[in-house]
Amino acid sequence: MNSLPQCEVQNVLDSVMRDITNRVANIQLCKKDSVLSNNICTVHTVFEGNYHASLTLCADTSLFIRLTKNVMQEEKVAQKDIEDFSKEYFNVICGQVVAHLFEDTHLSSRFQIPTFYVGQHLPDGQNDSRLVLRYTSNCNECAQLIYQIPFLSKEHCMDEN
Amino acid sequence: MSKKIMVVDDSRMAQLQLQKILDDTDYQVAACCQSGEDALRMYDEVKPDLVTMDILMPGMDGLEAARLLLQEHPDANVLMVSSLAYDDTINEANSIGTKGFVYKPFDRDQLLPAIQHAIGDANA
Numbered sequence: 707m708n709s710l711p712q713c714e715v716q717n718v719l720d721s722v723m724r725d726i727t728n729r730v731a732n733i734q735l736c737k738k739d740s741v742l743s744n745n746i747c748t749v750h751t752v753f754e755g756n757y758h759a760s761l762t763l764c765a766d767t768s769l770f771i772r773l774t775k776n777v778m779q780e781e782k783v784a785q786k787d788i789e790d791f792s793k794e795y796f797n798v799i800c801g802q803v804v805a806h807l808f809e810d811t812h813l814s815s816r817f818q819i820p821t822f823y824v825g826q827h828l829p830d831g832q833n834d835s836r837l838v839l840r841y842t843s844n845c846n847e848c849a850q851l852i853y854q855i856p857f858l859s860k861e862h863c864m865d866e867n
Numbered sequence: 868m869s870k871k872i873m874v875v876d877d878s879r880m881a882q883l884q885l886q887k888i889l890d891d892t893d894y895q896v897a898a899c900c901q902s903g904e905d906a907l908r909m910y911d912e913v914k915p916d917l918v919t920m921d922i923l924m925p926g927m928d929g930l931e932a933a934r935l936l937l938q939e940h941p942d943a944n945v946l947m948v949s950s951l952a953y954d955d956t957i958n959e960a961n962s963i964g965t966k967g968f969v970y971k972p973f974d975r976d977q978l979l980p981a982i983q984h985a986i987g988d989a990n991a
Contacts, residue, residue, distance in 0.1 A: 730972045777880065787880075794880040795925065798971045801950020808953040815952070819877070819923060 712837060714810060715853060719761075720839055721852055722802045730795055731776040733769075736842040740848040742766060747788075748827040750794040752803070755815035760829045761803070762852040763796055767824075769847035789822045796820045833857035870986060871897035873915035875906040875932065876948070878925040878936075881971070885919065885948075888975045894982060903932025910936060910943070915988050921967070922949040930956065934963045946985040947975065972978060 720737065727733050743766045750762045767788075774783045774791040783791075800817045808814055837853040871893050874885050880898045889896060898913045900906040902924050910918070918936065922929040933945045947960045950971035955970050968983035969977055 726972065778883070790879045794878040797878065798950040801923070801952065802969060804951060805953040808955065814953070814955045816923070819925060 707751065710745055715807070716837060716839065718803055718806045718810070719837070719851055719853055720792075722806060723839065723841070724797055725801050726795070726802060730798065731773045733773060733776065734844045735849065736844075737840040738840060740840050740842045742848050742850060743768075744805055746826055748794065748823040749792050749820050749830065750823070750827060751796065751800055751817045751820045752829075753800075753815045753817045756813040757815055758832070758853045760856075761800060762828060762854070763799070763807075763849060764826055764828075764852065765849035766847040768845075769843055769849055772843075772845065772847065793820045794820050828852065831856060869893050869895045870916040872982070873900065873906065873909065873913050873914065873918045873986060874900045875900045875903065875920040875924070875929065877901045878921070881921065881948070882988065885975075885978070888978055892979065903927035903929060903935075906932055907935055907939075908938060917944045917966075917982060918980075919946050919948045919969075922947065922951045930959055932978060933960070933965050937964050941951060944985050944987075946981055948978075 720854045724735050727735050742764060744757050745767045746764055746766050747770050748762060748764045750760065752760045770788050770792050771783065773795060777791055778787060797820055804817065831854060834857045835855045839851040841849045872889065873895055874882050875917065876882055887895050897915055897976040898909055900909055904926055906918065920933050929947065929949065934939045935947060936943055945965040947965050947968045952968060954971040960968055969981045975978060
């Protein structure tokens with residue numbers, strides 16, 4: 707993926723993010739520059755295989771809560787429900803991203819089981835290349851999907867070649 | 868008599884969704900396993916008519932679990948249920964001998980016909 711055109715990756719991420727959120731929980735997201743609140747959660751995974759990258763979703767906790775309520779069809783949900791649902795929702799997003807990128811590139815990949823964090827948790831890597839997609843929901847909750855490609859040093863590139 | 872389904876998925880949410888869809892059908896969730904290892908251990912005890920199998924799970928992945936399960940129980944009906952649905956994984960699932968592939972996110976209209984087909988249950 708590291709050699710994939712950024713716009714192609716961006717298109718896949720954007721269409722999957724919006725489609726899955728709508729299909730799973732009937733929540734519409736629109737791409738919009740937005741600022742996350744002070745109360746956020748993060749789900750994160752790493753792609754491994756024929757390409758290496760990480761994908762992180764930081765969003766207002768209120769969005770994760772509404773997603774969980776809509777899917778469970780419950781008025782009250784516990785913290786464990788939110789955590790479990792957020793990981794499964796993100797798992798579906800990652801699976802679809804891998805499947806769509808395979809269609810475009812014939813490069814296959816797997817990803818690690820997503821992890822959930824209360825608060826913001828961004829992967830390390832000051833020199834990594836980052837692609838950030840920002841969304842606002844129909845109830846004004848904000849989300850950021852961050853796709854990060856690891857920085858490869860010149861020595862590493864020569865080793866790989 | 869209702870048919871027994873063993874759900875193999877580490878996600879409690881996925882288990883819950885499957886359970887909800889199957890609630891008013893002739894299928895009952897007889898067991899939920901959180902890993903491939905659990906599924907291999909519990910299969911003889913549960914004797915399900917169908918196993919639904921996720922791919923990405925802690926420990927052994929679902930394709931490996933399905934392969935081992937079918938080696939030991941060639942007559943088992945295994946239906947893959949995963950978001951990791953592309954040529955590589957679908958072809959591998961077919962070559963192992965699973966009875967179909969349902970993509971996550973799934974709904975009732977996708978899941979029930981796939982289960983019926985996998986069990987060979989035209990009248991369900």
